[in-house]
Amino acid sequence: MSTHNHRPNIWQRCHIDLPLLLGLLSLMAYGLIVIYSAGGEDVALLDRQMVRMVLSLIIMFGIAQINPEVLRRWAFPIYMTGIILLLGVHFFGEINKGAQRWLNVGFMKFQPSELIKLVFPITMAWYISKFPLPPKKRYLAGAGILLLIPTLLIAKQPDLGTSILVAASGIFVLFLSGMSWMIVIGVVVGILAMLPILWFFLMHDYQRTRVLTLFNPEQDPLGAGYHIIQSKIAIGSGGLWGKGWLQGTQSQLEFLPERHTDFIFAVIGEEFGLIGSAILLTLYLYVIGRGLVIASQAQTSFSRLLAGSITLTFFVYIFVNIGMVSGLLPVVGVPLPLISYGGTSMLTLMTGFGILMSIHTHRRFIDR
Amino acid sequence: MAPNKRVTMNDHAAEASLFKRRAIFTFFCVVSLLSLLLINLYQLQIISFQDYTTRSNDNRIRVVPIAPSRGLIYDRNGVLLAENQPFYSLEMLPEKVKNIPEMLNELKSIIPLSAEQIEDVIQSLKGHRRFKPLTIKNRLTEDQVAQFSVNQYRFPGVSVEAGLKRYYPYTSLFTHALGYVGRINRRDQIKLERENEWKQYAATNDIGKQGIERFYESTLHGKPGHLEEEVNNRGRTIRILKSDAPEPGKDIYLTLDLKLQQKAVQLLDGRRGSIVAIDPRDGGILAMVSSPSYDPNMFVHGISSKAYNKLLNSTSRPLINRATQGQYAPASTIKPFLALMGLENKTITPQTRVWDPGYWQIPGVERKYRDWKRWGHGWVNVHSAIVESCDIYFYNLAYKSGVNNIARFMAPFGFGETTGVDINEESTGILPSKDWKRARYNQPWYIGDTISVGIGQGYWTATPLQIANAAAILANKGKRFVPHFLKSVNTNTTDEDPNNELTPLKLKDPSNWKIVSEAMREAAHKSRFKNAPYTAAMKTGTAQVFSVAEDTRYNAKTIDEHLRDNALVIAYAPYENPQIVLSVVLENVGWGSKNAGPVARAMLDEYMLRDNGKTVK
Numbered sequence: 001m002s003t004h005n006h007r008p009n010i011w012q013r014c015h016i017d018l019p020l021l022l023g024l025l026s027l028m029a030y031g032l033i034v035i036y037s038a039g040g041e042d043v044a045l046l047d048r049q050m051v052r053m054v055l056s057l058i059i060m061f062g063i064a065q066i067n068p069e070v071l072r073r074w075a076f077p078i079y080m081t082g083i084i085l086l087l088g089v090h091f092f093g094e095i096n097k098g099a100q101r102w103l104n105v106g107f108m109k110f111q112p113s114e115l116i117k118l119v120f121p122i123t124m125a126w127y128i129s130k131f132p133l134p135p136k137k138r139y140l141a142g143a144g145i146l147l148l149i150p151t152l153l154i155a156k157q158p159d160l161g162t163s164i165l166v167a168a169s170g171i172f173v174l175f176l177s178g179m180s181w182m183i184v185i186g187v188v189v190g191i192l193a194m195l196p197i198l199w200f201f202l203m204h205d206y207q208r209t210r211v212l213t214l215f216n217p218e219q220d221p222l223g224a225g226y227h228i229i230q231s232k233i234a235i236g237s238g239g240l241w242g243k244g245w246l247q248g249t250q251s252q253l254e255f256l257p258e259r260h261t262d263f264i265f266a267v268i269g270e271e272f273g274l275i276g277s278a279i280l281l282t283l284y285l286y287v288i289g290r291g292l293v294i295a296s297q298a299q300t301s302f303s304r305l306l307a308g309s310i311t312l313t314f315f316v317y318i319f320v321n322i323g324m325v326s327g328l329l330p331v332v333g334v335p336l337p338l339i340s341y342g343g344t345s346m347l348t349l350m351t352g353f354g355i356l357m358s359i360h361t362h363r364r365f366i367d368r
Numbered sequence: 369m370a371p372n373k374r375v376t377m378n379d380h381a382a383e384a385s386l387f388k389r390r391a392i393f394t395f396f397c398v399v400s401l402l403s404l405l406l407i408n409l410y411q412l413q414i415i416s417f418q419d420y421t422t423r424s425n426d427n428r429i430r431v432v433p434i435a436p437s438r439g440l441i442y443d444r445n446g447v448l449l450a451e452n453q454p455f456y457s458l459e460m461l462p463e464k465v466k467n468i469p470e471m472l473n474e475l476k477s478i479i480p481l482s483a484e485q486i487e488d489v490i491q492s493l494k495g496h497r498r499f500k501p502l503t504i505k506n507r508l509t510e511d512q513v514a515q516f517s518v519n520q521y522r523f524p525g526v527s528v529e530a531g532l533k534r535y536y537p538y539t540s541l542f543t544h545a546l547g548y549v550g551r552i553n554r555r556d557q558i559k560l561e562r563e564n565e566w567k568q569y570a571a572t573n574d575i576g577k578q579g580i581e582r583f584y585e586s587t588l589h590g591k592p593g594h595l596e597e598e599v600n601n602r603g604r605t606i607r608i609l610k611s612d613a614p615e616p617g618k619d620i621y622l623t624l625d626l627k628l629q630q631k632a633v634q635l636l637d638g639r640r641g642s643i644v645a646i647d648p649r650d651g652g653i654l655a656m657v658s659s660p661s662y663d664p665n666m667f668v669h670g671i672s673s674k675a676y677n678k679l680l681n682s683t684s685r686p687l688i689n690r691a692t693q694g695q696y697a698p699a700s701t702i703k704p705f706l707a708l709m710g711l712e713n714k715t716i717t718p719q720t721r722v723w724d725p726g727y728w729q730i731p732g733v734e735r736k737y738r739d740w741k742r743w744g745h746g747w748v749n750v751h752s753a754i755v756e757s758c759d760i761y762f763y764n765l766a767y768k769s770g771v772n773n774i775a776r777f778m779a780p781f782g783f784g785e786t787t788g789v790d791i792n793e794e795s796t797g798i799l800p801s802k803d804w805k806r807a808r809y810n811q812p813w814y815i816g817d818t819i820s821v822g823i824g825q826g827y828w829t830a831t832p833l834q835i836a837n838a839a840a841i842l843a844n845k846g847k848r849f850v851p852h853f854l855k856s857v858n859t860n861t862t863d864e865d866p867n868n869e870l871t872p873l874k875l876k877d878p879s880n881w882k883i884v885s886e887a888m889r890e891a892a893h894k895s896r897f898k899n900a901p902y903t904a905a906m907k908t909g910t911a912q913v914f915s916v917a918e919d920t921r922y923n924a925k926t927i928d929e930h931l932r933d934n935a936l937v938i939a940y941a942p943y944e945n946p947q948i949v950l951s952v953v954l955e956n957v958g959w960g961s962k963n964a965g966p967v968a969r970a971m972l973d974e975y976m977l978r979d980n981g982k983t984v985k
Binding site: 042044132133134172175176177178204205206232233234235236237238239240249250255269273274277278281284285288289292295296301304305308312315318319322323326327328 | 379380383384386387388390391394395398399401402404405406408409410412413414416417419420421423424425430466467561562564
């Protein structure tokens with residue numbers, strides 16, 4: 001046993017993981033620089049985003065103080081509450097932009113799907129870690145039910161982006177728990193087999209259009225293909241070094257839609273080039289790597305699974321968003337994490353990172 | 369926990385190492401997927417760099433859609449019923465306004481804006497696309513336009529837009545038939561997207577919401593044009609490169625007749641009720657009034673929530689189209705049809721006589737069904753039963769026929785299903801049968817139910833349009849049309865055959881038509897049409913109240929006049945070769961022949977005796 005492990009430094013006592021915090025702050029700073037350019041040099045916009053960042057850092061700090069054991073105990077009740085709220089949205093929710101996602105609780109509007117996004121990996125980790133790992137097949141059925149209820153309720157809102165993220169966070173828990181490869185492969189094959197059914201029977205026409213647009217955006221350059229064409233032109237014309245900060249013609253002349261929200265990556269590609277994009281990807285990789293290290297060093301399987309799932313969900317955001325903006329994936333409403341303008345996803349993500357920090361700093365140093 | 373600690377520790381180690389292996393595997397996946405993104409970026413930014421740079425430089429051309437002008441709507445004589453008027457509105461691009469509430473506050477000093485209007489703007493901002501202009505205020509006066517133009521520099525992102533707006537010169541006269549247009553909302557957008565029509569609406573603000581405006585939306589709307597303009601590096605338009613003009617929507621001509629419609633409105637005089645007039649020769653609707661009505665122009669410019677709630681909560685329910693959605697017991701107007709059924713099925717013959725002592729009893733049952741005439745009609749045959757509207761005769765006939773025979777015979781007259789008229793607001797009414805009652809109430813059919821059906825009451829309901837349509841089939845001796853408003857598109861002709869004719873209804877014995885209509889002729893000329901200079905046929909009815917609200921979503925409460933009867937009448941003229949068929953329903957006014965009869969006379973007088981603009985050949 002080594003003595004210095006017994007005396008946590010100041011950061012650990014505050015339950016802060018410095019390497020992770022530095023990664024997150026770098027990403028946020030990068031985001032502010034890009035938003036300033038993408039938002040048309042609007043200082044007020046920048047102010048609002050900074051307020052959100054400070055707020056979500058405070059929340060992260062607060063969450064980090066909570067012992068993961070507490071989360072484990074409360075996971076299921078909160079999950080059930082989330083499901084009830086989702087049902088509430090289903091029946092009493094407000095319709096906004098054609099989708100029913102908001103619940104009006106008098107003083108504020110609230111999206112139960114965000115709560116589910118947070119609590120779901122915790123619930124899944126709680127459930128799976130109750131049993132010896134790798135989980136037996138019969139426990140997987142329970143996990144499947146836990147997974148399907150919120151996923152379907154959210155997909156029905158309809159909010160495909162969020163339901164994919166929720167489902168992914170649960171599937172990551174199962175995968176990390178050591179579910180047998182046979183099942184993993186079976187699920188993958190099953191999903192592939194489902195695709196034609198999805199395409200022909202379940203997808204709306206506009207969703208099919210989005211997919212077809214992906215393969216041939218030039219078909220309808222001023223309609224369905226507009227977003228993706230403009231975004232690819234922005235990225236492609238950035239070249240190696242980019243056109244320079246505030247110099248992107250695509251973004252500054254407003255050819256690029258939603259440039260400070262979902263399509264902000266195109267601004268990075270245009271103004272900072274391949275180098276800027278690579279730097280961003282490196283920062284992301286660093287955060288993911290740190291998250292997986294935290295997960296591997298965790299002491300209970302609950303903490304391990306939870307930390308792993310949070311980290312990998314973060315990666316899904318990145319991959320889906322950049323894939324969509326650079327023309328690899330169909331358009332799904334997922335923001336670029338910690339960079340896109342907007343508060344909800346930042347709050348959710350930072351709460352997740354708060355949990356990571358809590359897991360890492362609440363380890364008990366057992367003598368071996 | 370303590371006893372098997374060792375085991376737990378072992379499991380712990382195994383679980384941890386299992387997790388580590390999985391974590392390393394996923395990390396490897398993450399790295400390869402991120403590399404995939406990077407490779408794709410390399411492909412875009414390095415390999416295709418030149419290509420995209422060229423396209424980016426060329427990207428100075430912006431395409432702006434131009435809205436087509438909406439087709440006009442005329443009546444059968446070419447009178448304009450729906451036109452487009454130029455108007456000015458104040459619009460903003462939410463994307464370009466920094467602080468919207470502040471801007472609106474400042475704007476108040478130049479353009480009068482009520483607190484309610486500001487609230488409305490802020491409300492509609494939610495769920496509004498930031499790149500699409502949002503209207504702040506409609507119908508600016510020339511003064512206001514000038515006032516704003518001088519101060520425009522203070523309001524970046526706000527501008528005065530000139531455009532065309534729908535205007536209905538006859539205001540509330542045609543509301544329920546024409547419907548109205550209103551701002552495209554989210555639901556319209558979703559519908560258009562689903563139909564792959566959304567692109568056509570890139571520059572359009574309004575869409576048909578009700579009535580003919582909605583039904584013929586695709587005809588009236590037209591195709592948008594495009595303006596290709598070059599923008600400078602600040603996004604301002606430098607010059608227009610190319611433009612293709614929009615293709616205006618097609619004009620449509622309706623079968624409606626302004627004068628007859630005016631007469632109908634005048635006769636109803638704001639009372640609750642409906643008048644429908646059909647030309648039996650082609651099924652064209654000459655007049656359709658649902659009263660009370662409202663001014664559709666309110667909806668064109670975005671009705672205030674206060675005004676809308678007033679309409680919505682009004683006890684007389686102006687928003688309902690009574691002519692096609694009001695479900696009324698057809699009452700005695702149904703007797704000629706039942707007589708026809710009896711004759712056709714040989715349940716009765718023209719000579720069959722029934723003794724009417726003022727009441728009727730189901731054989732072996734004590735209960736007495738009363739005639740409207742307390743002391744009875746004495747001996748009646750089918751002719752006098754129709755002329756005098758004898759209830760006893762039809763109690764007996766219904767009893768002998770049974771409800772399923774009635775339902776089977778009445779279905780081809782269009783009862784119990786929508787007529788297919790070219791507006792979407794239509795109800796089916798109810799043509800009761802044993803199966804229907806079982807499905808609807810899960811109850812068996814009772815004989816007593818059949819008896820009230822015999823005088824067009826009980827479960828039987830129909831819309832005024834259905835009643836008029838059935839009367840037209842009767843007047844036509846079986847020739848059937850889908851009742852419709854559309855006469856022609858683009859030019860006012862009668863040549864176009866819109867294919868509205870249905871297979872005719874054939875009787876085994878065609879002379880039965882005559883027996884029934886002869887009785888209706890006598891009913892007309894013995895009473896209201898005694899001195900009419902033309903021949904007519906008529907049948908009145910008085911229905912115990914069956915509230916309009918039965919199957920509608922407007923749940924305002926009726927509290928007044930609930931106990932008075934509805935007055936109904938069907939009528940047509942001339943008797944020999946009918947040119948107009950009419951159904952009138954007046955809610956809660958009392959006796960049918962006294963109240964609805966004169967209305968029918970006045971309507972037929974208007975149409976038959978007009979000196980000019982007579983549309984008949």
